[in-house]
Amino acid sequence: MLDTIRALAKKTESKILMVVLDGVGGLPLELNGDTELATATTPNMDALAQQAQLGQVELVGAGITPGSGPGHLSLFGYDPLRYVVGRGALSAVGIGVKLGAGDVAVRGNFATLGEGRVIQDRRAGRPSDEKNAEIVGKLREAISEIDGVRVEVYTESEHRFVVVFRNPGVPLGANVSDVDPQATGVPPLTAEAHDAPSQKTAELVNGFVQRAEAALAGEPQVNGVLFRGYSDVPHFPNFDEVYGLRAACIASYPMYKGLASLVGMDVLEVEGEEDALTGKVAALQQAWDRYDFFYFHVKKTDSTGEDGDFHEKVHKIELFDELLPQLLALKPDVIAIVGDHSTPSKLKSHSWHPVPLLIRSDYGRKDAAQRYTEEEAQKGSLGLRRGTDLMPLLMANALKLQKYGA
Amino acid sequence: MLDTIRALAKKTESKILMVVLDGVGGLPLELNGDTELATATTPNMDALAQQAQLGQVELVGAGITPGSGPGHLSLFGYDPLRYVVGRGALSAVGIGVKLGAGDVAVRGNFATLGEGRVIQDRRAGRPSDEKNAEIVGKLREAISEIDGVRVEVYTESEHRFVVVFRNPGVPLGANVSDVDPQATGVPPLTAEAHDAPSQKTAELVNGFVQRAEAALAGEPQVNGVLFRGYSDVPHFPNFDEVYGLRAACIASYPMYKGLASLVGMDVLEVEGEEDALTGKVAALQQAWDRYDFFYFHVKKTDSTGEDGDFHEKVHKIELFDELLPQLLALKPDVIAIVGDHSTPSKLKSHSWHPVPLLIRSDYGRKDAAQRYTEEEAQKGSLGLRRGTDLMPLLMANALKLQKYGA
Numbered sequence: 001m002l003d004t005i006r007a008l009a010k011k012t013e014s015k016i017l018m019v020v021l022d023g024v025g026g027l028p029l030e031l032n033g034d035t036e037l038a039t040a041t042t043p044n045m046d047a048l049a050q051q052a053q054l055g056q057v058e059l060v061g062a063g064i065t066p067g068s069g070p071g072h073l074s075l076f077g078y079d080p081l082r083y084v085v086g087r088g089a090l091s092a093v094g095i096g097v098k099l100g101a102g103d104v105a106v107r108g109n110f111a112t113l114g115e116g117r118v119i120q121d122r123r124a125g126r127p128s129d130e131k132n133a134e135i136v137g138k139l140r141e142a143i144s145e146i147d148g149v150r151v152e153v154y155t156e157s158e159h160r161f162v163v164v165f166r167n168p169g170v171p172l173g174a175n176v177s178d179v180d181p182q183a184t185g186v187p188p189l190t191a192e193a194h195d196a197p198s199q200k201t202a203e204l205v206n207g208f209v210q211r212a213e214a215a216l217a218g219e220p221q222v223n224g225v226l227f228r229g230y231s232d233v234p235h236f237p238n239f240d241e242v243y244g245l246r247a248a249c250i251a252s253y254p255m256y257k258g259l260a261s262l263v264g265m266d267v268l269e270v271e272g273e274e275d276a277l278t279g280k281v282a283a284l285q286q287a288w289d290r291y292d293f294f295y296f297h298v299k300k301t302d303s304t305g306e307d308g309d310f311h312e313k314v315h316k317i318e319l320f321d322e323l324l325p326q327l328l329a330l331k332p333d334v335i336a337i338v339g340d341h342s343t344p345s346k347l348k349s350h351s352w353h354p355v356p357l358l359i360r361s362d363y364g365r366k367d368a369a370q371r372y373t374e375e376e377a378q379k380g381s382l383g384l385r386r387g388t389d390l391m392p393l394l395m396a397n398a399l400k401l402q403k404y405g406a
Numbered sequence: 407m408l409d410t411i412r413a414l415a416k417k418t419e420s421k422i423l424m425v426v427l428d429g430v431g432g433l434p435l436e437l438n439g440d441t442e443l444a445t446a447t448t449p450n451m452d453a454l455a456q457q458a459q460l461g462q463v464e465l466v467g468a469g470i471t472p473g474s475g476p477g478h479l480s481l482f483g484y485d486p487l488r489y490v491v492g493r494g495a496l497s498a499v500g501i502g503v504k505l506g507a508g509d510v511a512v513r514g515n516f517a518t519l520g521e522g523r524v525i526q527d528r529r530a531g532r533p534s535d536e537k538n539a540e541i542v543g544k545l546r547e548a549i550s551e552i553d554g555v556r557v558e559v560y561t562e563s564e565h566r567f568v569v570v571f572r573n574p575g576v577p578l579g580a581n582v583s584d585v586d587p588q589a590t591g592v593p594p595l596t597a598e599a600h601d602a603p604s605q606k607t608a609e610l611v612n613g614f615v616q617r618a619e620a621a622l623a624g625e626p627q628v629n630g631v632l633f634r635g636y637s638d639v640p641h642f643p644n645f646d647e648v649y650g651l652r653a654a655c656i657a658s659y660p661m662y663k664g665l666a667s668l669v670g671m672d673v674l675e676v677e678g679e680e681d682a683l684t685g686k687v688a689a690l691q692q693a694w695d696r697y698d699f700f701y702f703h704v705k706k707t708d709s710t711g712e713d714g715d716f717h718e719k720v721h722k723i724e725l726f727d728e729l730l731p732q733l734l735a736l737k738p739d740v741i742a743i744v745g746d747h748s749t750p751s752k753l754k755s756h757s758w759h760p761v762p763l764l765i766r767s768d769y770g771r772k773d774a775a776q777r778y779t780e781e782e783a784q785k786g787s788l789g790l791r792r793g794t795d796l797m798p799l800l801m802a803n804a805l806k807l808q809k810y811g812a
Binding site: 395 | 441462468471475486634753781
């Protein structure tokens with residue numbers, strides 16, 4: 001399908017704004033109750049929904065809970081079952097680290113370990129970015145090589161960091177099992193290799209865990225490391241080249257910037273801390289004339305869901321709704337609001353549930369959906385679709401696709 | 407999927423009538439307004455919809471605007487991304503021209519050129535079929551061969567004609583760029599070959615354009631030619647053999663007859679000019695006992711959309727509605743109403759929007775859709791589907807498909 005789109009894409013003056021509210025889809029806390037979206041007071045999204053077409057997207061497939069990488073790849077039109085990219089590679093690229101052939105990037109979480117190495121907090125109380133940098137400094141001092149392999153440690157944000165193993169001459173495999181058990185009350189797992197080239201990588205990972213715990217033994221809260229997502233370097237058909245778009249990424253968290261960069265978007269500078277919504281809007285305004293396509297990422301709708309904080313997720317949705325008029329003031333020819341997956345507070349994790357999709361252009365039909373909520377989206381004219389349908393729909397609504405066949 | 411259907415198809419006495427209202431899907435002129443279908447007064451379709459099941463079809467894929475060829479192939483069950491057929495081949499076959507290996511058929515439009523060869527009207531004011539035949543006569547006289555290659559010119563209708571190049575011994579390629587820029591105010595493009603076997607074809611096309619303009623220099627309106635859609639001969643699994651149906655095509659425009667003929671349907675004679683609805687109904691009545699499947703094509707719902715004439719498109723829909731009782735009087739076991747793509751008057755062109763689908767048989771469930779309109783179809787039980795789902799659904803509703811597996 002990417003080849004078909006590439007053949008049909010044409011350059012026009014129209015502008016597309018894709019807003020990704022990370023993990024926005026939710027669940028009611030009680031049977032037949034309201035979700036976070038339905039609970040939120042969102043006058044601006046409501047008004048937009050009444051001029052727009054709604055539907056639902058499944059990012060990977062029925063019943064499949066997408067990670068953020070596959071979820072975003074799907075939104076960008078890349079079948080996530082075909083284009084597989086590890087979170088480690090995303091994170092590394094997101095912080096500007098270049099990966100070469102044979103290098104492996106690994107994504108880490110700082111954790112709090114108790115008696116018997118039992119995990120008490122998989123995010124070590126979400127340390128500040130300053131604390132993160134301090135801990136990374138300690139690790140860099142303690143671990144610069146293991147068994148002759150170069151080890152690089154990079155700070156990401158809060159509890160997240162990235163390790164890159166470089167073994168020039170002998171390529172490392174990335175087919176290694178997670179150290180992170182994705183549960184508390186149990187100790188970290190031992191990494192195991194699933195193929196021969198990954199044997200060395202598993203040893204490096206386990207060696208890193210051991211030496212990191214030794215180096216952090218004096219820390220009260222940030223005293224352990226968990227790994228999941230090992231990856232070598234993926235290759236993508238370039239987003240700009242497939243769609244004929246000058247595309248910009250407006251995001252503040254490294255992984256999202258990394259993903260956008262991997263597919264070929266320009267990653268714009270965003271001023272501000274954490275989600276930096278004000279800085280994102282400013283970046284969008286400043287870059288508006290220079291690009292045709294904007295990927296605008298809002299993170300906190302996901303984080304609050306992961307924390308199981310229903311009311312705070314509602315609040316983050318309302319915060320986005322308040323800034324929506326500034327986005328609409330730019331008069332995008334096509335605006336979409338969507339998520340990369342659902343993150344119901346009830347589950348405190350990503351989930352398989354479809355995500356509501358809204359598309360507003362001058363070429364929409366009337367539909368019955370009146371709000372950007374899971375329930376209303378079911379009434380929308382766009383139906384229930386794969387996430388990879390989104391980019392062709394946005395291109396079409398922007399009148400950027402030629403007719404297929406005579 | 408065609409292999410599966412072929413294995414399951416069984417012959418029965420039941421009859422299927424597939425009505426294709428060309429380009430029937432539309433858009434409102436203003437936000438949240440009514441489409442052409444919703445505006446039309448259609449008591450007969452309304453009554454049918456209340457006994458039928460509705461849904462929406464996408465003929466090629468999300469966001470993809472289908473040409474008439476791919477749109478129809480999808481309706482007939484052939485994946486249009488797999489079965490690629492040029493408009494030239496369709497047009498040639500539709501007027502009874504046999505194509506051999508190595509021949510290339512090209513579809514032409516007569517155009518009006520002004521000062522500096524600038525295109526003033528891409529359809530030369532839609533000349534009458536008589537004028538078309540007169541111009542084709544002039545071209546035949548002026549151009550019977552170019553560089554030793556045989557050149558045949560055929561009239562199609564209105565502004566459309568077909569050229570066939572035959573170069574026995576040395577096959578011609580069909581991978582040539584369009585002469586038609588699909589815009590006015592610019593001169594025709596020079597055809598370019600995209601591969602070596604098409605080099606000769608590009609030269610033939612450019613030579614034809616030059617000689618045609620010389621031959622038509624005295625004409626006030628029909629004084630230029632535009633080409634798009636070059637094709638050699640495609641091969642299809644035979645419709646009758648896949649579905650076990652004796653299938654008949656009732657259409658008046660050459661391209662639709664050509665397509666039906668390519669997949670193996672019998673093309674019935676239709677009396678009358680242009681859309682010839684009365685002649686089509688008569689042809690259907692006369693052939694009713696001899697076939698199991700009828701493809702009944704209505705063209706003007708598309709032409710009026712392409713002309714951007716909302717009210718005339720509404721009128722053409724109403725004209726079809728008036729003759730619907732004559733179709734129903736034949737008591738088809740299954741009747742479907744569908745389009746091969748949308749052609750909103752607002753866009754004056756084909757579009758990517760899904761097309762409403764109606765299926766009436768004795769084996770339908772109650773659904774919420776009350777009219778054959780885009781908005782009501784969204785409420786229908788058939789959902790939003792690919793066009794290639796239609797034939798299996800019609801076969802099933804006609805009780806012509808055996809169980810799959812034990």
